[in-house]
Amino acid sequence: MAEVTLKDVARASGCSVATVSRVLAGTRPVGAETARTVREAATRLGYRPNHVARALRRRATGTVGLVLPQITNPFFPALVRELEHALHAAGRALLLADCDDDPTTEAARIAEFLDRQVDALVLIPVDERLSREAVADAARRVPVVLLDRGCGPGVADSVAVDNAAGMALVLDHLAAAGRRRPWFVGAAGTTSTAAERRAAYEAGAAALDPQAPGRVELGDFSVAWGREAVDRIWPSRPDAIICANDLIAVGALQRLRQLGAEVPTEVAVVGFDDVPFAGLADPALTTVRQPVGELAAEAARLLGERSGDRAPAVGPSRTVRLTPELLVRASG
Amino acid sequence: MAEVTLKDVARASGCSVATVSRVLAGTRPVGAETARTVREAATRLGYRPNHVARALRRRATGTVGLVLPQITNPFFPALVRELEHALHAAGRALLLADCDDDPTTEAARIAEFLDRQVDALVLIPVDERLSREAVADAARRVPVVLLDRGCGPGVADSVAVDNAAGMALVLDHLAAAGRRRPWFVGAAGTTSTAAERRAAYEAGAAALDPQAPGRVELGDFSVAWGREAVDRIWPSRPDAIICANDLIAVGALQRLRQLGAEVPTEVAVVGFDDVPFAGLADPALTTVRQPVGELAAEAARLLGERSGDRAPAVGPSRTVRLTPELLVRASG
DNA sequence: CAACGGCGGGCAAACGTTATCACCGGGCAG
DNA sequence: CTGCCCGGTGATAACGTTTGCCCGCCGTTG
Structure with a gap:
């Protein structure tokens, strides 16, 4: 029941770890016969790649941090849900932080996520001015998308309703x-x-x-x-x-x-x-x-594009504005 | 602006990486003078430990996965908030997954979190019976706490209201x-x-x-x-x-x-x-x-206790029941 | 004075992947 | 026939930490 690693699969399939890694990651062409054997051995042993080791080597964790003012604000849960779905569809996991509507803790949470090597950040800034510095710092290190709320011009990519x-x-x-x-x-x-x-x-x-x-x-x-x-x-x-x-x-x-x-x-x-x-x-x-699903999808898309590049801040920051819809009900 | 590592701090402070690691982690006694020099160099260079490398070595990521049925259920945001705070206080980060009230995706999300080497899982099971197998599987690999909803007796630790x-x-x-x-x-x-x-x-x-x-x-x-x-x-x-x-x-x-x-x-x-x-x-x-704060705190506490041990399933599963409070308002 | 214990510190081996390099055939062009 | 390229593969060096082990030094003790 202990962790089965590439080395185990290599041993079982009679070839080197390098080859096993290649067939599983599909990173380079590999013999058809070998591929079959390796794959068979992998599934037989129940091999599961270790994301931590992979992250260390690839310098990418596949996680995105979301820092928001207050999850109890009834507008946010739907947004979080859609964002989680969109990120998951892109194979990334979502780290969540609630900063209690306080710019100071917001900055702290952002820093912590950076320490945890998130690949990117989605931020719903607490305050347009007070959050700016922390957001700008973060944007210098990883791709950042501002969601729903802005933070001054040119600080980071931003998706919001018009x-x-x-x-x-x-x-x-x-x-x-x-x-x-x-x-x-x-x-x-x-x-x-x-x-x-x-x-x-x-x-x-x-x-x-x-x-x-x-x-x-x-x-x-x-x-x-x-x-x-x-x-x-x-x-x-x-x-x-x-x-x-x-x-x-x-x-x-x-x-x-x-x-x-x-x-x-x-x-x-x-x-x-x-x-x-x-x-x-x-x-x-x-x-x-607000078109919550589209907001989240757009944020995820922006993140995906930026993460292609290694440098976090190539190109000018982009702003996406989605048009909302009037829902006429009984009150007016 | 590139990543500054232990090696850099070691070079700057004129001692070995091992020593630097020790003074920063406080894992073994180290000379007072050396400690000062190292610490000074670390702050001067702006050293931030790499959580991924640390996780690989320590075999612990410091993350906890939360899988819940639907974040849009208005009862959950407050719970998520409190849980996030409690975990953060314990130095752990929260990975969030919303499984859309579907036991199948729930099982998939749990498996993904396991692949990502979460240290523990907090689960709000979708269904008492249909979630059981996935929960039991997970509990065999890492500490698991069931929150708010149960999943049959003896499957995992559980915290809920009475x-x-x-x-x-x-x-x-x-x-x-x-x-x-x-x-x-x-x-x-x-x-x-x-x-x-x-x-x-x-x-x-x-x-x-x-x-x-x-x-x-x-x-x-x-x-x-x-x-x-x-x-x-x-x-x-x-x-x-x-x-x-x-x-x-x-x-x-x-x-x-x-x-x-x-x-x-x-x-x-x-x-x-x-x-x-x-x-x-x-x-x-x-x-x-429901005493949301206490529920979350109790869940975090249980997690903390279990994670002391290496084996995930030592001792019988514990069930904590918190007593709720009647809020008499105008409707009855 | 010799032996010993302990402390401070360095070396190097992990942790599990991926990337780089080199190697070894065989097919093909010169 | 010789040289070259290329698909397929294996060794091996990273990635940045932590940690087991060893070594030298100093103070204490018999």
């Missing part, structure tokens, strides 16, 4: 429904998503009402903030509340119900992300769905 | 509130949690009403099933609906509202697990909270 397009979808929809007094409830944090969605609102809201772009309340990405924000803005009777993500929207929905406001007749509420419970809210939340 | 105790908490609470016509909505699947919760209901419900233990409907762990189950049992007007998990409970809540039933005055609804949106439902869901 937040501006998503917001435009929302604003068009609300305009078509005759809404004219929108209000935006966003996040003050310095994640790229928070900033982009707010900017897109401010840029596009004038189409509904010249005053609209100024109607912005900023807190954080939480249900509690959604509730609180409603208390602040409800007195001015908006006819649409656009939330920077679904958590905020769910909070808003809850508070509006408590206040006796009719959704969507009196006021529309829309979210962003389409987290699992967006469709479960009452009324079901209209939201912008 | 479902019977949790159900008892629920039944006591409902009895004290004067509920006498409970109904159980569970899952027909063959996961240990589904079976245990149902059994516990059947064992304890008689305290409320001799007929109660028979009032059981089985579907799966989903919101849709919760809705459907309500359609089936509402005609017989239960005064309490006990759901095998929160997803079912949320579905039940939704359908009850549509049917115009008053919760909790007319009928109480309780769930199990305390997933993130349990508190967000309307009315907020009364549920059984």
Whole structure:
């Protein structure tokens, strides 16, 4: 039951370890007869290549590290799932680290993964500015792909949804429904998503009402903030509340119900992300769905391309923007 | 910027690689003066040990594989998070695999992790019976801890919540509130949690009403099933609906509202697990909270103990049961 | 003064692969 | 007939650590 190595297979099939390695890896042409014998011996002995030794020799572990802010953020599990599938399809394993929304631990986790010789990193940066240095350092050592959130221009390859397009979808929809007094409830944090969605609102809201772009309340990405924000803005009777993500929207929905406001007749509420419970809210939340599978696939693809080269930072950094989709449900 | 190795540090500090290794690993006493010189050289050159080479030599990678049914199941992210933290505190990294609720891919992922020389495995088995063989095979090679769900007796160490105790908490609470016509909505699947919760209901419900233990409907762990189950049992007007998990409970809540039933005055609804949106439902869901942090910590502890020994299967398998807590909210 | 014990440190052999080099036939062109 | 190329193979040196073994030195002890 002990580990069976190349040497054992070599002995059993009467040829050298080099040959066995070659037939199993298919790295160089080898005699048909020998190949058969070797393969037979390998399966008979139940040979399994030792990934650690292989990694040491090839200087590639076949693992990719994922560092994310908080796996408990309901938007991330689906992303993790798709990423895991995409990486697995490419024969790579996924190391996961949750950095508790803290840039310092984020940097530490990234460093640890680098020490563990990951072939590449997928990062969902905690903060657009505070994460930048650690991300840039990492990008100097291995291929890095930023997922869902950016980290300043030119730092690393990046895959994210087109937040501006998503917001435009929302604003068009609300305009078509005759809404004219929108209000935006966003996040003050310095994640790229928070900033982009707010900017897109401010840029596009004038189409509904010249005053609209100024109607912005900023807190954080939480249900509690959604509730609180409603208390602040409800007195001015908006006819649409656009939330920077679904958590905020769910909070808003809850508070509006408590206040006796009719959704969507009196006021529309829309979210962003389409987290699992967006469709479960009452009324079901209209939201912008992110193409999670495509995001993950694109990230994996970018990683694959970069890893062909030995140097981590050849060519300029690429940015992929995927267009989201508006999911019109009951809330607006 | 190339990799700096032990050899480089040795050269720079004027002693042998062996000595450098010893001072850095602290594995054997070494001269105070030499130690200082070596350490100084190491930090000056920015030496970082190569985990792959170390793993090859030590025959231990410092990684633990986690294979779970579906990361998108809202109960799991919190568990993953806590597990990641606990493992990280022990200096180990977490490899994650999502097997899409399929025992076959589950077995494949386990095998892959074994090939990657993980030091240990944490498994949340998909199915109590269908996962057994793969789990048993794995347990023969490395330490294995079953988390949250079991897999038959004696297969491997196991950490889970005491479902019977949790159900008892629920039944006591409902009895004290004067509920006498409970109904159980569970899952027909063959996961240990589904079976245990149902059994516990059947064992304890008689305290409320001799007929109660028979009032059981089985579907799966989903919101849709919760809705459907309500359609089936509402005609017989239960005064309490006990759901095998929160997803079912949320579905039940939704359908009850549509049917115009008053919760909790007319009928109480309780769930199990305390997933993130349990508190967000309307009315907020009364549920059984699982001690996620403790579960993860206990799993990590078990792993740590087993890994001391070289042989994976010394001593009988241990089972740890943690007692859950009833979270009384608005729904019952 | 001789023998001995222990400490500090170096040498070299692993760990299991893969890559480089050399070798040895045989077929083919000059 | 000689030289050359090439498919097939084996030795062997890495990859970067850890560790068993040995050796020299110093202090202690009989």
